[in-house]
Amino acid sequence: MNNQVNYFVNPMHLFQKDADSKTELAQQTRSDNKQHLVTGFRKEWIELLFRFTIIKIAVKNYSNPWHWLAVPLALDKKRRKNIGEHRLYKLANVGKTYYWSLYTPGWSRNSASFKSFIASEMNRIVPIKGKTNRFTSAYVAITKKCSLQCEHCYEWDNLNQKETQSEDKIHQTIARLQEKGISQIHLSGGEPLLKVNLIADIVRKAQKGTDFWVLTSGFKLHNENAEKIKAAGVKGVMISLDHYLHEKHNMFRGFKDAYYWVETAVHNAIENDLTTALSICVTRDFVTQNNLMQYALLAKKMGVSFIQILEPRAVGHYKEKEVDLTEEQIQLLEKFYLEMNYSPKYKDFPLISYHGYYQRRMGCYGAGNRSLYVDSDGDLNACPFCQKKSGNILNDDFPTVLEELQTNGCQQFKGSTD
Missing domain, CATH: 3.20.20.70 (Aldolase class I)
Structure with missing residues (x-):
């Protein structure tokens, strides 16, 4: 496809790097305050907050108290059906957001995308009144x-x-x-x-x-x-x-x-x-x-x-x-x-x-x-x-x-x- 070459617009100039910088850049690692993995006690604490958020979402969307625990437990059962009885030892942390999965919105205390995602998955178990994703x-x-x-x-x-x-x-x-x-x-x-x-x-x-x-x-x-x-x-x-x-x-x-x-x-x-x-x-x-x-x-x-x-x-x-x-x-x-x-x-x-x-x-x-x-x-x-x-x-x-x-x-x- 000959017209592909039309889009090679001096790509190296876009980075404003010369050839000598390649080795130096390859050796650079992230700063300690940038994204990293969370393990141990901090990971367990974040997971506890995560579960509490899920229960709050259930309480908000269901009038029947039985569903406040039954639906979150059903979500966990679905997860185990997917990956088996495996336990994560790490979470990804970027800023104030924590991730379990690449294709699941990350959790933070005020994440609208996470809350709407969980509500939509709950809706597949027990229908929720109102709009879900x-x-x-x-x-x-x-x-x-x-x-x-x-x-x-x-x-x-x-x-x-x-x-x-x-x-x-x-x-x-x-x-x-x-x-x-x-x-x-x-x-x-x-x-x-x-x-x-x-x-x-x-x-x-x-x-x-x-x-x-x-x-x-x-x-x-x-x-x-x-x-x-x-x-x-x-x-x-x-x-x-x-x-x-x-x-x-x-x-x-x-x-x-x-x-x-x-x-x-x-x-x-x-x-x-x-x-x-x-x-x-x-x-x-x-x-x-x-x-x-x-x-x-x-x-x-x-x-x-x-x-x-x-x-x-x-x-x-x-x-x-x-x-x-x-x-x-x-x-x-x-x-x-x-x-x-x-x-x-x-x-x-x-x-x-x-x-x-x-x-x-x-x-x-x-x-x-x-x-x-x-x-x-x-x-x-x-x-x-x-x-x-x-x-x-x-x-x-x-x-x-x-x-x-x-x-x-x-x-x-x-x-x-x-």
Whole structure:
């Protein structure tokens, strides 16, 4: 796709760093007052406050005293059904907010997004009078533009094509989702930071009570842009890093400075109190115990709060390719996920988010169950990796489109009945 080169706009100048600074930057670690993991007594105390908040939400929404304890207990039972009888030894702490999970709004004493999320989950157990959130999360692509040529790109066929969604339509899309009620919106692309002013405008104009995240390669996340999106109200960033080795990641992303962009982006995100996650698409060549451990060690050194593990799917640039992991590799990933999150041995490592683990046990929460994907044309899909359009969020009747989306379901896993 020759027109991709039009968007390489002296990228190194954007960071105002010279080549000699790369080694120095790689050795930098987060400041003690930035995001970190909480363990021990403080973690137990925060969990106690967290449970008390849940009971308060139940008391507020139910008139029957039986539900004040029964519904929170049912929520805990649902959690155990999802992950088993495992116990977290750590929480991620950014500012005054504490996180158990990447796709659950963080808890703080006054978090509207956390409270509305819990109320919506309670509503699925015992109906609540009044409005609750329809969705937990949505991915919204705000641009087709991107400077990279990533091996696994699910938007490959749309990259750098003519934009079909005006900024006004994107604002309408956000408003349509918020009308239904939503806890998190993840802004993607393309590369969303090519539209950094739009990101800031979206978040400033959105209704309160939704957490906004940016999914990025790290391109253009220099300090000025990190400050800008934080000031607008962005909660966090997921930065794609697909190998712990510089040359491997650069090759995967199709650009020689892609790894350096990640280093710079992570540093700037953490310095500006943006909750920070690394996201990796784990290929057949990558999934070994050594590679997973080396990646986790790097993430720990960088000071991020989360690692997101994505399995490759035969869509976009991987279309019609044999990319599914072997059964042995899936078992290795599940073991890695459990050990990193629930073994005290790894309590100082970032929390792991691995969708495949619960999808194989609980079914998929995408396809309009709790989550969906609005692509760069405004069309609804089950998720970024299940691209079967079910209609347009603005041009079609939204309830009808949602019903079709749920009927079509996830193309990889059965839909969740939870």
